[in-house]
Amino acid sequence: MLHASATPNAGSAAERVYHEVKELILTNDLAGGELISEGDVATRCEVSRTPVREAFLRLQAEGWMRLYPKRGALVVPISDHEAHDVVDARKLLEEHAVRAVVDDPVAVTALVTRLRENLAAHRAADPDDVAEFSRIDAEFHQIIVAAGDNPLLAEFFVGLGERHRRMTTASVHRDVAVASRILTDHQQLLTAIEQGDADIFADALASHLAGVHDIRTGGRR
Template identity: 35%
Template sequence: MTSPTGPVAAEQAYAFTKARILSGELSGGQLVSEGAIGAQLGISRTPVHEAFLRLGAEQLLQLVSRKGAIVRPMTPTEAADVLAMRRGIETSAAGQVCAAGGPSERTTALLRENLERQATFVAGSDVDGFVAADDDFHALIVEASGNPIAQNFYEQLRGRQQRLRNLLLRIDPANLASAHSDHHRLAGRLIAGDRPGFDAALVEHFDRYQGAI
């Protein structure tokens, strides 16, 4: 089997390393070796170095001369900043949805299906599955606004949001049930077209993250 080279190998190294950082498998402060990543993927250090440069630009890694890189910890300040931006985007998106009379039948069905999936992950204490469903849930709210600018900003925050979710939900698995309950309230308020109720529920939801970081 031929190993990937050039841009393909660099993209593979980038996706592999980023996923491990966002999941918490590579924790803040941990030293990551270009050689070790290359060995795991069966590629040379050159594309791994290119991937590390890209992750450094995204402030997920801090490059260390001749050693590789150190995973940047998510600080309380960074976590608060991410939540503040999320609150702005989601509040605005929900406002547009409510002004239009509520979400479409399709979005309503997708929100309910998502909540059912979340319940399954809560019952099985499946953090990875719940984190993915959590991300999909909030993305559906932003998508329902039909605002491409809001969706673009949300996408830019998505990686940091995933890292924050993994951090919170692995600190205390009991947060899975609490987050699921929050999501039920958020969906209910959005479907009812209740913007003040949605905004209040979102503040409470994000306060739960703030208290854990």
């Protein structure tokens, strides 16, 4: 549900609308294929149509929306092609990071400690709070990539974070069992890192991403 920002210094009206609508897309509160109007958003956010139009144009430029004059804005669905591309990129980056740290006991210990803290917070989170659950999920994988000590790759991975979150929230909405699977899979990934076995990690990660995001092996659907 859209509602106005309560933060007086949150920036311009267009900036506030942009962030609020984008968050609704990322958390699947605005699902792919849904058509929304400038007027509805303007009313709910208590702004004029001008900042809403500016926010919509920005969201369209980033690929989240497709605008149709006099009809509204369509939330662009997650395509099979996009899902495969995001998963492929994540596998490459996360496996690379783990292979970079497994031979360094100090780095492994530091990484395992942070992942345990994340997993504890994830288990304590309410699965019904999909936004928070997906945020902690994304953080788990970002911690792994950051441990690879390659700032360029880490920054690129953070750039995937929004698409990652959107895919995760869509998966949790699709199947309530996904949340439990994520926690189980994360424990397996953590264990593989703790054991210093990058091959087991790579296999577990591939299975995790395919299962959570319903990705079929053997090519794009």
